Amino acid sequence: MTSSAGRPVPPRAPLKHTSLDEIAETYTRTKNGFNSRKTRDLAFRKQQLAQLAHMLQDNTSRFEEALNADLGRHPNDTHLCELGSVHAHIMHVLKNIDSWTQTKKAPFDIMWFVMSPKVRQDPRGVVLIIAPFNYPVYTSLMPMACAVAAGNTVVLKPSESTMVTSALLAELFPKYLDPDCYAVVNGAVPETSKLLSLRWDHIFFTGSPNVGKIVATAAAQHLTPVTLELGGKSPVFVDSSPSGSNFELAARRILWGKTLNTGQTCMAPDYVLIERSRQDEFIEELRKVYESFWPTADGGARGSDSLSRIVNERQFDRLKAMLDKTDGKVVLGGECVREELYIAPTVVKNCTGDDSLMSDEIFGPILPIVPVDSTEEALAFVNGREHPLALMAFSNDPKYREHSE
Numbered sequence: 001m002t003s004s005a006g007r008p009v010p011p012r013a014p015l016k017h018t019s020l021d022e023i024a025e026t027y028t029r030t031k032n033g034f035n036s037r038k039t040r041d042l043a044f045r046k047q048q049l050a051q052l053a054h055m056l057q058d059n060t061s062r063f064e065e066a067l068n069a070d071l072g073r074h075p076n077d078t079h080l081c082e083l084g085s086v087h088a089h090i091m092h093v094l095k096n097i098d099s100w101t102q103t104k105k106a107p108f109d110i111m112w113f114v115m116s117p118k119v120r121q122d123p124r125g126v127v128l129i130i131a132p133f134n135y136p137v138y139t140s141l142m143p144m145a146c147a148v149a150a151g152n153t154v155v156l157k158p159s160e161s162t163m164v165t166s167a168l169l170a171e172l173f174p175k176y177l178d179p180d181c182y183a184v185v186n187g188a189v190p191e192t193s194k195l196l197s198l199r200w201d202h203i204f205f206t207g208s209p210n211v212g213k214i215v216a217t218a219a220a221q222h223l224t225p226v227t228l229e230l231g232g233k234s235p236v237f238v239d240s241s242p243s244g245s246n247f248e249l250a251a252r253r254i255l256w257g258k259t260l261n262t263g264q265t266c267m268a269p270d271y272v273l274i275e276r277s278r279q280d281e282f283i284e285e286l287r288k289v290y291e292s293f294w295p296t297a298d299g300g301a302r303g304s305d306s307l308s309r310i311v312n313e314r315q316f317d318r319l320k321a322m323l324d325k326t327d328g329k330v331v332l333g334g335e336c337v338r339e340e341l342y343i344a345p346t347v348v349k350n351c352t353g354d355d356s357l358m359s360d361e362i363f364g365p366i367l368p369i370v371p372v373d374s375t376e377e378a379l380a381f382v383n384g385r386e387h388p389l390a391l392m393a394f395s396n397d398p399k400y401r402e403h404s405e
Contacts, residue, residue, distance in 0.1 A: 007302075009309065009341050010069050015163040016170075017187035023194050026183045030126050030153040033180035039123060039151045042101060046094060048148050048177055052141065053090045055176040056083055062168060063137060070136070070162040072309030072341070073261065081261065082137040089142055093149045100149065123151030124225075125201030130192065130215065132207045133159035133311050134264040134363075140169065143204045143227075144182075152202070153181040157195055160188040161311045200224050206266075207231070208361070209386075231361045232389035233270040235382050237375075238282060239395030240275035250394035251285035254367070255293065257392075259345045262308040263365040264315075267390040270362055271351065273378040276371035279349060283331055283369070286347055290332055294345075301344050302335065309341040310364065316341050319364040323348075325356035328368060353381065375403065 018026070038044055056063065063083060064075040106117040127147045131139040136158050147154050156173075158166040170184040185191060196218035205215045206229040219226045236254055239245040258269050274282055294301035301307050310316045320336050326348055333346030343365055351357055351368035358368060372378045382388065393401045 007072065007305070007309070007340060007342075009072070009339070012069055012163050013167070015160055015167055015186055017160075017191055018185045020190070020194050023185055023191060024198075026155060026185060027126070027195075027198050029180055030155055030183055033178070034123070034125050034153040036180070038178075039148075039153060039181055042097070045149055045151060046097065048182070049090055049094050049097075049145060051176045052145060052148070053087055053094075055172050056087050056090075056137075056141075059168070059172060063165070066164040066168045067137070067162075069164040070133075071261065071264070071311055072307075074306050074308070077261065077306075077308065082135055086138055086141045086145075090145045093145050097149050101151075121150070125152060127152045127154050127202045127204060128157065128195060128198075128200045129154060130157045130195075130203070130205045130207070131159060133161035134261060134266070136162040136165045136169075139206045139229075143206075147202075147204070148182070154183075155195070156182075156184050157192060158184065158186065160186065161315075202227070205229070229266070230389065231266045231363065232386060233358070233361050234267055234388045234390040234392065235378075236269045236272045237378055237391070237393040237395070237400075238272060238274045239375075239393070239397060239400045240278045241397070241400075243396060244400065245394045245396055247282050247285040248289070251282065251289045253394070254392075255286060255289050255345065258367050259293075259307060259365050262310060262343070264308070264311065264363055268363075269367065269392060270388070271358065271368040271370055273370050273372055273381065276373055279369060279371045283347060283349060286367075287332060290345065290347075301333070302337070302340075302342055307345070307365075310343055312341070313338065315364070316343065319343055319362070319366065322356045322359075322362065323366055326351065326368070327355055328352075328357065333365075353385075375400070379403075 060083060064078055067073050067078045101121045103118050103120045106119050129140060129143050140156055140158055144154050144156060158169055166186050170186055173182060173184050185195060196215065199222040202225050203215060203219050204227045205212060209230045212228045212230045216226055216228065238250055254269050254272065294304050310319065316338055328348040328351040331347050331349050333344035335344040345365045347367045348357060349369045351370050355368065357366060372381065395401050
């Protein structure tokens with residue numbers, strides 16, 4: 001279904017924030033829940049994991065509606081990227097939990113073998129999970145399933161930007177899960193700061209490197225172990241040799257990856273490195289793929305319900321400012337409609353390392369192309385910057401792909 005007029009942003013009710021007193025009570029309750037030792041019972045863990053799966057299955061349509069309201073996302077993408085993946089993960093955990101939790105004989109060591117040491121899988125305690133806005137169900141429940149399987153209690157802090165989804169999680173948790181062991185805290189900076197001031201047994205954070213530093217600093221005050229899954233500028237190498245890569249295939253895959261969830265994906269292609277002499281040829285392939293994805297006759301990208309929207313005005317303004325300041329040339333897209341939180345899939349050519357689009361992870365549907373004169377220059381460009389989260393190389397030559405690694 002398409003409409004040339006675009007799609008207005010649906011109204012969303014304000015998210016009810018958890019009070020600071022409630023946060024302290026939640027922490028104490030889940031701490032006591034862990035100390036009751038009920039989560040050490042394997043049957044209890046399996047029952048709670050099954051309930052987590054039922055929560056998704058019973059409320060599929062509500063999650064679809066919530067994610068459409070928060071991100072303008074089509075239900076097909078929600079199933080592909082979140083609901084289906086999380087449900088499959090929970091089933092995988094249930095299938096393997098018996099073997100994962102078994103006490104095992106320790107590897108032989110000349111120092112300790114006479115003691116017959118064993119490795120016992122003990123839970124850590126109370127786990128704090130801080131999830132981002134881009135895939136709020138996936139980034140909340142994937143780590144939670146593992147924490148539950150390991151016998152921990154969990155406090156989940158979903159993003160305040162996905163207001164409808166976060167409110168839905170807060171509503172459903174006590175209906176499906178043991179409230180003494182698993183809880184949701186909603187809020188923004190004050191609530192997150194309160195959470196980070198408490199002594200957790202493990203913190204799992206997904207988000208930006210800047211916020212990751214704040215989380216790690218707070219955790220260090222209590223020597224709390226932390227798992228950080230951070231973003232970065234993930235480069236794409238396109239082999240420009242005559243038989244190096246299929247430009248049409250590369251363009252299709254890159255544009256799909258860049259616009260899935262409107263580029264709000266931590267492993268999305270952030271920028272393309274290609275030899276200068278073939279930049280325009282590759283852009284022409286992107287142009288053809290662009291038209292096939294969002295035909296002008298059907299309303300283009302703006303009228304398509306297959307393209308998600310930017311999560312909120314703050315992220316929209318950040319992306320538009322990056323685009324406004326670029327010294328590159330916009331060759332595809334470029335349209336920005338704030339009242340619809342719409343930014344067209346956009347390709348910008350002739351970008352350099354100091355361009356506004358290269359200053360930080362884009363996290364949106366804007367694709368800069370950085371022309372280089374050789375593969376060695378492309379490698380030096382990437383190696384001279386912060387380590388990316390992912391790296392993609394398109395080539396028919398295995399040696400090129402290995403060299404890119």
